[in-house]
Amino acid sequence: MKILVAVKRVVDANIKVRVLSDETGIDMNDTKMALNPFCEIAVEEAIRLKESGSASEVIVVSIGPEKSQEQLRTALALGADRAILLQTDQVIEPLSVAKLLAKLVQEEQPELVILGKQSIDSDNNQTAQMLAALTGRPQGTFISQLSVDNSAIHITREVDNGLQKLSLQLPAVVSVDLRLNEPRFASLPSIMKAKRKPIDRRSAESFGIDLSPRIKHLKITTPAERKSGQLVASVAELVGKLKLEAEVI
């Protein structure tokens, strides 16, 4: 079974971003970038499937600027076999990402596509569902468990009121949640080895898909900050304040 994993370069999860004062975007100057945490879990799952003998090849793809190669190298160091970069400096909306990935699915014919459930920058949570629709495949979103059968996969989804188990016909598309696995750290030898693995660089614009944004960003603003509160000295004082001052209990 061939697996395709899509990964995204995003602002590191530990960074609190700053909005530019002219309200046109986020200050990206010298901002630490990283592999989107959910994408890392997706890569780890694909590699585990290869290690267990369920998968024969793991291909990682990223759509973004030239520097996304760094994130592809990370995925290769974790154990992916080869990488594809669809290079573009445009901001690509989820629907366009899904269309580009659908083209790759057509070329590569992976039985399983694994994505993170959302990227922690735009917080959309859409691409896997859109890709599943465009390729006519079943979708398993927000999964915390995955097992492969001959012609199907069995998944557990994290839903608002608990867990849901589904069986999906292969080929399929899944998006991963946090509890699916704990990604490994790449060892030094595998980081060295990853440098020799191939990255196939292509222009995202070469696929004949209109990638221009359809959602206009009028402005990006900072949400109202909470005013700093007060420290209380005891539980009794806290209960008193909640009753008499805040009047919430």
Add this chain to the structure above:
Amino acid sequence: MRPLVIAEHQQQTLDAATLSTVTAAQQIGGKVDLLICGENISSVVDQAAKIEGIYQLLVADHVCYKDQLAENTSKLLLTLSENYTHIFAAATTQGKNLLPRLAALLDVPQLSEIIQIIDANTFVRPIYAGNALATVQLEEATILATVRSTAFDAVPFCDDQAVIVYLDDVHENDLSRFIAEDLSQSDRPELGAARIVVSGGRGMGSGDNFSLLNNVADKLGAAVGASRAAVDAGFAANDMQVGQTGKIVAPELYIAVGISGAIQHLAGMKDSKVIVAINQDADAPIFQVADYGLVSDLFESLPQLEQLL
């Protein structure tokens, strides 16, 4: 304007998130329709028919929609879409699962988690874990969006009955199959709709220690939440997670216990009206957003709190 809202329900009862989504749709203007899919859903239909300001209640009651899976529900919606200027779903796991699939079938973009409607084409949504707000505008034949329910009040019920239209379209699903579900059983209020939420973090130390929180929650009639760290550590179930990638809550009172206050957790609760933080570490970032902070050992303060309530 002709907005359609996709209802969510648990077979017998309509979800509260749907009521907030209807409010959002009513802000668009025009006649709002509501779609309910499922099997044997007459009691949900009875409830929904009394939502104030609903024009038509579309009901797809068939065994093929029993599990409300996206593969075929999206096809049903595709046949309805051309009648509508807007299609809204709640930003729940159900809505997030379904709406992007429909968007791709319609070849339109989708907005996630809108928190404000400026006009029929202009919306505000949080990005970067709520550390920035994007005001976005789009011109599409049908505008699709998931709605963050904490940002809109629930629509009231009334005595008038909406017109009920039964849909007989059958779309079978041979791609995915429902196997089982393991739903949380709790007598406490639902996390997203609770007036008070008490949440525990890694500082709770173990799943057993959550009983200290449960006792306080029971005194307050509160829901119990957890930080990602606590869920990852196995102290609490995944459906209790509050944060950027878990549930977004905005109760009257949020009590964070043993939670350090990572950006991702704050994203899920910082719109609460009053925030209380109880933590041993005086430098924990949670204190920066708390209205009332108590630097103390939670194993001493929680039993005291339970007693004083």
